[in-house]
Amino acid sequence: xxxxxxxxxVLARAAGGQTTHEASGATVGDVVDAIAARHPxxxxxxxxxxxxxxxxxxxxxxDEDIRFQxxxxxxVADGAxxxxxxxxxxx
Amino acid sequence: xxxSALAPVAAPDAASDGPRPISLVCRxxxxxxxxxxxxxxxxxxxxxxxxxxPARRLPSRAELERRPRSIWRYAxxxxxxxxxxxxxxxxxxPLVDAPALAKALGVRRAWVKNDxxxxxxxxxxxxxxxxxxxxxxxxxxxxxxxxxxxxxxxSVAAQAARAGLAAWxxxxxxxxxxxxxGTAVYGPHLVRVKGTYDDVNRLCAQVADRFGWGLVxxxxxxxxxxxxxxxxxxxxxxxxxxxxxxxxxxxxxxxLLTKIDKGFRDFAKAGLADGAxxxxxxxxxxxxxxxxKLAREGGxxxxxVIPNTIARSLAIGNxxxxxxxxxxxxxxxxxxxxxxxxxxxxxxxxxAETTGIFAETAGGVTVAAxxxxxxxxxxxxxxxxxxxxxxxxxxxxxxxxxxxxxxxVIPPKLGAVAALVNA
Numbered sequence: 411x412x413x414x415x416x417x418x419x420v421l422a423r424a425a426g427g428q429t430t431h432e433a434s435g436a437t438v439g440d441v442v443d444a445i446a447a448r449h450p451x452x453x454x455x456x457x458x459x460x461x462x463x464x465x466x467x468x469x470x471x472x473d474e475d476i477r478f479q480x481x482x483x484x485x486v487a488d489g490a491x492x493x494x495x496x497x498x499x500x501x
Numbered sequence: 502x503x504x505s506a507l508a509p510v511a512a513p514d515a516a517s518d519g520p521r522p523i524s525l526v527c528r529x530x531x532x533x534x535x536x537x538x539x540x541x542x543x544x545x546x547x548x549x550x551x552x553x554x555p556a557r558r559l560p561s562r563a564e565l566e567r568r569p570r571s572i573w574r575y576a577x578x579x580x581x582x583x584x585x586x587x588x589x590x591x592x593x594x595p596l597v598d599a600p601a602l603a604k605a606l607g608v609r610r611a612w613v614k615n616d617x618x619x620x621x622x623x624x625x626x627x628x629x630x631x632x633x634x635x636x637x638x639x640x641x642x643x644x645x646x647x648x649x650x651x652x653x654x655x656s657v658a659a660q661a662a663r664a665g666l667a668a669w670x671x672x673x674x675x676x677x678x679x680x681x682x683g684t685a686v687y688g689p690h691l692v693r694v695k696g697t698y699d700d701v702n703r704l705c706a707q708v709a710d711r712f713g714w715g716l717v718x719x720x721x722x723x724x725x726x727x728x729x730x731x732x733x734x735x736x737x738x739x740x741x742x743x744x745x746x747x748x749x750x751x752x753x754x755x756x757l758l759t760k761i762d763k764g765f766r767d768f769a770k771a772g773l774a775d776g777a778x779x780x781x782x783x784x785x786x787x788x789x790x791x792x793x794k795l796a797r798e799g800g801x802x803x804x805x806v807i808p809n810t811i812a813r814s815l816a817i818g819n820x821x822x823x824x825x826x827x828x829x830x831x832x833x834x835x836x837x838x839x840x841x842x843x844x845x846x847x848x849x850x851x852x853a854e855t856t857g858i859f860a861e862t863a864g865g866v867t868v869a870a871x872x873x874x875x876x877x878x879x880x881x882x883x884x885x886x887x888x889x890x891x892x893x894x895x896x897x898x899x900x901x902x903x904x905x906x907x908x909x910v911i912p913p914k915l916g917a918v919a920a921l922v923n924a
Contacts, residue, residue, distance in 0.1 A: 416707075418541075418706070418710050419710050420539065420541050420542075420543050420546065421546075423543065429710075455545075455546055464546070465801070465802060466529075466541070466545065466546035466547060467546060468703070468819070470703055473700070473703075475699070475703075475805065475819070477804075477805050478805070478807070493703075493707065495703055495706040495707065496540070496541040496546050496706060497546070497819075497821060498540060498541055498546070498547070498548040498722070498821045498822075499540070499648075499702055499705070499706045499718070499719050499722065499821055500648050500698075500699075500702035500705070500706075500718050500719065500722075500754055500817065500821055501718060501753055501754015501755065501756045501817055501820060501821050501822060
């Protein structure tokens with residue numbers, strides 16, 4: 411079962427107008443790579459030049475911030491939900 | 502804006518030129534954006550900020566002094582064109598001379614910018630909400646909301662009720678009782694979320710994307726944050742159109758401090774405030790101090806933390822403006838300090854006992870951090886310091902109650918009083 415990836419509306423234009431995507435991978439980084447291969451414009455807003463999480467988005471795997479786990483190396487289970495939200499929010 | 506400075510502020514008539522949110526620009530990449538209830542740049546996901554017309558006419562000191570005493574006297578630096586129609590009477594809180602506190606801190610002079618008496622809900626959040634709700638009105642939105650650690654919830658609920666807007670307000674489930682009651686009383690849709698503020702914030706980022714509401718600190722954030730600049734404008738005006746040597750403010754998301762820095766720069770650029778740009782100092786609780794860490798160690802990225810402090814209004818482990826706040830501190834020549842929960846309670850008591858002002862936990866953090874920075878030599882004996890007290894102590898009495906001596910209970914007899922007096 412693939413992973414469901416939800417991106418904010420502000421990124422949908424770079425992803426064929428869709429905010430919900432499906433992809434497979436063993437880690438969050440693999441899933442992001444799979445999405446980026448399909449939508450290169452979106453990929454540039456998910457990863458920086460070093461392949462690390464783009465600094466103005468935050469990734470939540472099943473509601474948990476991946477920065478408190480293993481970042482892009484965090485393992486992903488089948489059926490998981492990966493939510494991407496803009497980092498500039500709140501306060 | 503033709504009223505006298507002391508006249509009551511009446512609701513505007515229906516025929517007035519209503520609020521029109523101005524255009525936006527990305528702080529990172531500079532891309533322009535139309536006025537819209539969206540806070541992030543579609544190109545780089547950087548924060549959108551209002552794009553003020555650099556050629557706009559700015560008022561003189563004399564003109565400003567004739568205007569009503571509210572945040573709206575600084576309308577040329579706020580992101581609402583036309584006339585604001587709601588929350589017209591927020592702002593212009595006292596700047597209180599505090600000689601006994603100055604002596605305790607070891608600085609030449611201390612002032613307290615007292616937003617503990619802000620109208621209508623006793624915190625600086627009234628300023629930002631006043632701006633955001635006029636933006637919401639300008640966009641024709643009928644529902645507003647927020648993710649909040651408490652003070653913002655109070656302010657959105659109260660000001661939305663007054664403005665006739667529906668409100669959806671999301672808070673961590675274990676917030677202080679006073680802040681829950683002080684929100685629920687206004688009749689919003691109040692939702693308690695299992696988790697920390699950062700969990701609430703993430704949820705609300707998705708809510709803002711889904712429902713088309715005006716969440717003041719999410720999709721209206723570009724407009725909302727600008728209200729905090731009025732703290733700096735008021736300080737400069739209340740000091741007689743000049744800057745202090747130093748300003749210290751608490752940091753949660755980091756926006757307030759960033760906007761205070763911007764506010765002083767606005768007035769310097771307009772020739773309205775004499776003196777050098779103040780050194781900006783930031784305060785956090787040790788149990789949630791990611792911005793202090795970044796300000797001290799440098800770097801580009803905030804390392805998020807899981808908060809563990811009684812200063813709930815500052816308990817944001819993933820501060821959106823942390824990087825910008827750290828930059829403002831360092832570039833101004835200021836510094837940052839974190840204090841323990843015990844120190845912040847002592848800070849609340851020091852402020853109360855020297856100024857007669859009862860601050861919430863964030864105010865205790867600010868005072869305790871000022872003390873720490875003064876003792877460490879970061880603040881100087883020659884400094885004139887302004888302490889930004891951003892919320893009222895009646896909202897967080899549980900934090901300070903255990904530290905206070907129990908009052909004696911006596912029978913209604915004069916002899917019992919005499920016994921106490923002579924004890």
